[in-house]
Amino acid sequence: MHPPLPPLGSRALSTLHGGGIVLLPTANLWQVVAHVQQPQAITKLLAACPPSRVNRPELIFSDLETLRQWCPQLHPKLETLLAYHRRPLTLHVPAGRNIPLRLHDQRGEVAVRIAFDSFCYRLCEDLEAPLVACLAIGPDDTELPTRFGRVRSDVLRAADYTVQRRQQEELGTHTTVRVRLGEGEELEFLR
Template sequence: MTKETITDLESAADILKKGGVILYPTDTVWGIGCDATRPEAVARVYSIKHRVDSKAMISLVSDVAMLERWVNEIPEAAMQLAKVAVRPLTIIYDRPRGLAPGLLAPDGSAALRIASDEFCQSLCRRLRRPLVSTSANISGEPAPACFADISEEIKSAVDYVATSRRQQSESGARPSSVIKISDGGVIKIIRP
């Protein structure tokens, strides 16, 4: 990891710890993020995106150990699917704990993904909490595959814009697959 990337991570984590909102590269598309345990920050992300709060957002964790701290039970099927997934996989868990209420679906479940890239993993570790990860676009518009695709409205609405990976053009980048695994082992595909 370069010195510039470490400085970028430190700056982003500092803003997150103060309850701020950031724009950052994820393991899928560019995202808007905040500390997933802060209700005010989560509400602000919904506002920036012009998104109704009944449509829950995804949160990232750094690894399985972090996931275990925020989910009461991780079904074995979830771990098996995560190991064989060919692209980032978000899993909706039945009983998360400690997340902001605005991240919970009406049934009390929450979507979490173990980040698959070093930048996001490091950011989650520095924050020591799950990190909201929602595409950096106004709700209903296409998700930005690269930094150049992000609107000025989004860029100016956040407290910090990451400097890492701004020059990359990720023409094939797309959102993660999303599945829900209930405690009984029932699997439902939400987004292939």
């Protein structure tokens, strides 16, 4: 067992448990997150950061074991790719039965990734569930939230809590690479 989160972290955790949404830095971009088992929080998250071609909701897991529990049909090829990839990677995999339907795409898949940021990892561990995450952008935004100053004011206001870490850093320059298993069990890179 790991030590408790510092005070700022515990506020994020209590916000998520209470059905709120949290703005935080992840491994590569600023995102807004919700507890996967809080339907009203997911509704609020999707209203603040609507799904689009650029902004697809994803689940962030603490580790591969937890991902397997939530998405038991994870193909070994994708599992191997996740295990050896050293940068954030989003997979499109068959959704497990515990994943809310509104996070499924037309193919019955859900976007998933493993936490590369230690704070996200700890939140997932303490929740004992994945985080639902969207990029911290509005409906028509094309500029990625690579640093705190690029997060729109309406997204800031929608968040019930904003994590006060890494706000001066440039986190990354692009979204994660997205991969699914296509026809003939070939890897299909979506972007």
